[in-house]
Amino acid sequence: MTCKNKTSCLFCLFWRPRKAFIGLTAVLTFSLGLLMVYTEKSFTINSFRKVGPENVISFLRNFVHNFRSQQDSLLDYIPASKWTEYRRLNLTGKLNLLVRENASMRDPRLIDLIRKYIQPPSDKPYALKNPDLKDYSCGQSTYVNNLILNSKEKGFFVEAGAWMGEHASTSLFFERSRGWTGLLVEPNPENFEKLKSLNRKAFHINACLSTHQFPALLKLNGASDMSRTIERKEDEQWVIDHKFDQKPYYEVPCFPLYSIMLAINQTSIDYFGLDVEGNELLILQTIPFDDINITGLTAECLEMGQRGSKDAAAVRKFLENKGYTCHGIIAANPGHGCFAEDFIFVKKGLVSEQYNCRLVLDPFIPFIANRTVHNLI
């Protein structure tokens, strides 16, 4: 186009690049959005709100890097400060490969990777905040010790999530007072740091238990005592319902329980304390009960209850089909400084008395007899 006079010429020069600039910016923004949605399938509307400049830069840098190295991770937009230790141990490539393949929970490469990652029991003296307590739990330890395990010595426990390892710990009593060792599983890196500093005499791993019979790499919502992995739409909804969506998000590796047990050469569990804010059933479904001998088990049913008693009933039904009996339900008062609502299961035939899943009145804890617990069973 030729210029008719000076003014329109200036106007053209100014106007056309501006139009081009706006157009180009719109196209670029749209493509970036499409790219992020395409490469990041778990990106929900809610997590979009959290994408700050540092995450966009981190995403782009990682996208280019991944494109070149073919080591893509679903979670690369999570900033480096929120990664768990496995990245710094250079296990990323190996883990991504196993995750992409849906590697079997018995895969020797997976067992080997867990052996490199897991931390052994500490040989240093305990550094507990409250060393005079005996039972740190909301009553689960006393209950299991007295009514199920007959004060067994030198057993093996698994506690998931282990939180910070002391307050409300269902396993510390067995470790200190009965000479047991065990496995502590805690996905939240901040909780894990505190847990590590206590020098507990058990294996500990900064990971979550996989809800599949293969490993995963997941986003974790880091609400301290209610950290929860985000895998499905309903998990994100749970986070929003609990108003935890402003808490930090982390990236965590998740391993099947059986793989971790193989990594530490252990095939029996005397007491398994499972409290993972709603994923209890999915985790239990990954366990090969013929290969691993679990005697007593507590499973939190409060969060399951809040999502509808269907889940709690499903856990009970599932474990009853696997040869367990629901011994009781334990419920502790928040006023007691501890909040719990747990099913207590035991392998059928191991205890003579049939409690038949009643709400248990243990003198150790002030129970709230009229809580929603009744609706769960």
Ligand SMILES: *[C@@H]1O[C@H](CO)[C@@H](O)[C@H](O)[C@H]1NC(C)=O
């Ligand atoms: C991980 O790899 C980097 C770069 O190759 C190296 O500097 C670092 O020491 C490695 N870390 C471990 C724990 O092997």
Ligand SMILES: *[C@@H]1O[C@H](CO)[C@@H](O)[C@H](O)[C@H]1NC(C)=O
């Ligand atoms: C891995 O498992 C997921 C979920 O079960 C499935 O959607 C996916 O297709 C599987 N991938 C491979 C490579 O088998």
Ligand SMILES: *[C@@H]1O[C@H](CO)[C@@H](O)[C@H](O)[C@H]1NC(C)=O
């Ligand atoms: C488990 O067994 C393997 C192979 O025998 C051994 O290398 C490893 O040290 C053992 N690990 C533990 C924690 O006992």
Ligand SMILES: *[C@@H]1O[C@H](CO)[C@@H](O)[C@H](O)[C@H]1NC(C)=O
């Ligand atoms: C499982 O453990 C219980 C309790 O320790 C024991 O009585 C039982 O014999 C064990 N079963 C197997 C198959 O090892």
Ligand SMILES: *[C@@H]1O[C@H](CO)[C@@H](O)[C@H](O)[C@H]1NC(C)=O
């Ligand atoms: C709890 O339930 C019992 C029996 O159903 C009833 O008698 C009692 O008043 C209830 N207590 C409270 C605090 O609601």
